[in-house]
Amino acid sequence: MSEVLSKYLPEHAVKSCFELIKANEVHLKIVNERVTRHGDYRKGPGGKHEITINSNLNKYKFLMTLIHEIAHLVAFKKFGRNIKPHGNEWKYTFQQLMVPFIRPEIFPSQVLPLMARHFRNPAASSDTDATLSLALKQFDKENDKSYIFEIPYGSFFRIHNGKIFKKGAQRIKRFECQEVSTGRIYLFSPNAEVELLPARC
Numbered sequence: 001m002s003e004v005l006s007k008y009l010p011e012h013a014v015k016s017c018f019e020l021i022k023a024n025e026v027h028l029k030i031v032n033e034r035v036t037r038h039g040d041y042r043k044g045p046g047g048k049h050e051i052t053i054n055s056n057l058n059k060y061k062f063l064m065t066l067i068h069e070i071a072h073l074v075a076f077k078k079f080g081r082n083i084k085p086h087g088n089e090w091k092y093t094f095q096q097l098m099v100p101f102i103r104p105e106i107f108p109s110q111v112l113p114l115m116a117r118h119f120r121n122p123a124a125s126s127d128t129d130a131t132l133s134l135a136l137k138q139f140d141k142e143n144d145k146s147y148i149f150e151i152p153y154g155s156f157f158r159i160h161n162g163k164i165f166k167k168g169a170q171r172i173k174r175f176e177c178q179e180v181s182t183g184r185i186y187l188f189s190p191n192a193e194v195e196l197l198p199a200r201c
Contacts, residue, residue: 004030008055008062012105017063020070020097028066030055035160038125039065041072049073058139060107064126067098086124094122111135127191148175149190156180157194164197 002018008030009017021028027044029052038061039053051069053062071094072085079089101107102115114132127133130149137147151157151167157177158164165186168176174187188194 001028008053008057008059009066010059010063010106013063013101016100017066020067024070024073025049026051026070026073028053032056039069041069043076056141058136058141060111060136060139061126063101063106064098067101068094071097091122095119098122108139128189130190133191145193146196147190148177148188148192148194151194151196155199156197158197159192159194165194 001021002014005014005017020026025048027048027050029050031052031054033054033056037054038057039051041049041051044050051066051073053065053069057065071090074097075083075090075093078093083089098119102112102119104112107115111132114129114135118126118129118132123129126136130147134147146157148157148167153167153169155167156164157167164180165177165188166180168178168185170176170190171187174189176185177188178185
C-alpha cells in the first residue's frame, strides 16, 4: 500500500497517511476522475470503511482529499452518525488530522500560509477557497481548463458534458451564466473548471 501511495502523495506524507489508513481500517480505492467530486467515504457492506479518490489529482490535492475523507470516518466514529457531514465535528476532526501535514517538508513554501489560513475554518471543499485553489492548480498536470472566475465577462465556455455557456455577472459568490442553446440561466461556482472557447463574432 505504501508503494502505491508514494505515486500519489508528497514523499514525506506517505508514512503518516499509511498509518492513518491502517489504524482506521480503510479500504482505499483510487479511481478515474469524477467531475462532481474529488473523493468520497462510505461504510460499505459488513461495516467496511471505503474511501475512493480520483487518480488525476495532484499530490497536494490528493493528500487533502484523503485526510478530508478519513476525517469523515473518524468524526462519525467519535461523535456518532447523526452529525452533519461537514459540520463543526467534522471541521474540528479535519483540522486535527491535517495540521501535522502543514509543514515545509510536505507543502511548497508559497502554499503553506494559504493552507494555514484555510484550516482555521476548513470548508466542505477546498475548491471554494479561490486563492488556495489557484495556488494548488499550478501543480496540476497540463490541461486546457480555466476557472470561471479567471475568464473575462461575456466569454463563452464549454463544460464537461459539452454544453456551452456565456459568462455573466457575479451574484454574491456565484456567477450567472447563460446556456447558449436554451437561454436558461445557471449559477456557477467561481472555481468550476471549464474550457474557454474562442470569442464569437
